[in-house]
Amino acid sequence: MTERFNYPPNREALSAARAKALETLLIKKGVITAETVDKVLGFFETKMGPFNGAKLVARAWVDPAFKVRLIADTPAAIAELDFPEGMAGAEGEYMKAVANAPGVHNLVICTLCSCYPWPVLGLPPYWYKDPSFRARAAREPRKILGEFGLALGAATEIKVWDSSAQIRWFVIPERPAGTEHMTEEQLAGLVTPESMMGVAVANAA
Amino acid sequence: MKLQHYLGGLEGLGPVDFEKRVFVEEWEKRIFGIHVAMMGLSTHLSLPATSSTFKSKWTWADLRTGAEGMNPFDYFKFRYYEKWLGGISSHFIASGYITEDELSRETANVLNGEYTQASGGDTAIDERIEKYLVTGDSARQPAAITPRFAAGDRVVVKNPPATEHTRLPGFLRCKTGIVETVYDGAYSYFCSTGDGIGPAMPVYCVKFEPDELWGKIAEPGFAIYADLFDAYLSPRAA
Incomplete structure (x- = not known):
């Protein structure tokens, strides 16, 4: 009976060994190469990651016309900027941006799995995939945001976007006050993955 | 009904684990990379054929079907990439790429330190996988x-x-x-x-x-x- 709730004592070592064993067998059998996994991981470290989203948000902050285009036709606006090839690639085939504004806050969730806009944000962090988050964000988003440290006033409307079909959503947070002197590159440094999913806002420092 | 289809709104689950990392154990990166490779080599894509011996259709639907089919207790018990490791290993065994015995023996070898690094492979395989990442799999x-x-x-x-x-x-x-x-x-x-x-x-x-x-x-x-x-x-x- 208790077996269902117990983990093997070497839980992580066992999983690590099993993953290593599987990768080794797949290489030996010609399914993948010895480089495959490292190359995939390298792609997400250098080409598809939250640094792309941060660049987009910073541009939207300094160029209001670009922000309008980014919301109206997200892929076309992304194509205007100098990004690596693949911004409409895997898990970015149909992306849409929504913008926070005074009185409106956006939150992106996926109640069925872990849909996430890879080209602009990279891979989803654990909190996004946490069953508690996925369950509660659909019912009590304001409470969840409070637990994340984001207290929203009762007058602020929360728009929760549940990715259950094809669209991959991301949020353009509001530009923080007191950043008028900052360059676009410095502004990008203020944009966190959490702010682009709506569980945080962008802060000046 | 399946609990995994009804997660949205489920009550009583308690606080959210605000873990910002994508991977919390190094091995999780390896199974993620294997899954992306499978998607990139999937037979349904219109990408150049390679010498890879992978001959399955493998998409998000396959991974999701596995997660939705789990015993709900196990679904909550295991971490995200633990579920992937289970589902992906099962696919390779069920489809005859490897046997359960082979995987168990190789796992034991790794645990005992008797493991030898596999090497080589056709670079066209990796090129195709990157091509998939760049072009995606449009359903429109x-x-x-x-x-x-x-x-x-x-x-x-x-x-x-x-x-x-x-x-x-x-x-x-x-x-x-x-x-x-x-x-x-x-x-x-x-x-x-x-x-x-x-x-x-x-x-x-x-x-x-x-x-x-x-x-x-x-x-x-x-x-x-x-x-x-x-x-x-x-x-x-x-």
Whole structure:
């Protein structure tokens, strides 16, 4: 009976060994190469990651016309900027941006799995995939945001976007006050993955 | 019904683990990379053939079907990538690429330090996988289908019997919403789920009010915007 709730004592070592064993067998059998996994991981470290989203948000902050285009036709606006090839690639085939504004806050969730806009944000962090988050964000988003440290006033409307079909959503947070002197590159440094999913806002420092 | 289809709104789960890392153990990166490789080498993609011995169709639908088919206790017990490791290993065993014995022996070798690093492989395999990452796997078809609904229409979510895989969040079943957006074109799904999706069809963003979803316990001041396939919607009787 208790077996269902117990983990093997070497839980992580066992999983690590099993993953290593599987990768080794797949290489030996010609399914993948010895480089495959490292190359995939390298792609997400250098080409598809939250640094792309941060660049987009910073541009939207300094160029209001670009922000309008980014919301109206997200892929076309992304194509205007100098990004690596693949911004409409895997898990970015149909992306849409929504913008926070005074009185409106956006939150992106996926109640069925872990849909996430890879080209602009990279891979989803654990909190996004946490069953508690996925369950509660659909019912009590304001409470969840409070637990994340984001207290929203009762007058602020929360728009929760549940990715259950094809669209991959991301949020353009509001530009923080007191950043008028900052360059676009410095502004990008203020944009966190959490702010682009709506569980945080962008802060000046 | 399957619990995994009804996660949205489930009560009693307690605080969220605000873990910001993508991978919490090094080995998780390896199984993620293997999954991406499988998607990139999947037979349904129109990408150059390679010498890879992978001859399966493998998409998100396969991984999701596995997760939705798990015993719900196990679903909550195991971490995200633990589920992937289980589902992906099972696919390679069930499809005859490897045997359970081989995997157990190799695992024991790694644990005992008797393991030798595998090497080599055709670089065209890795080129194809990167090509997949760059080009994606578009499900959008030219819009030959006229959408049944327009923005502002009231729609009711259908209540089809549970299938082994769905893209219909359980908490929306039988609920009434208003079409917010009709997306351009028509979208197919990786497979026919048996509850209506698979062939190309319109997709809508539908807005649901909290009191419609949760009644009196609803938190005020928010709305759910859900992207739903045409097959999951009915017109609301006037």
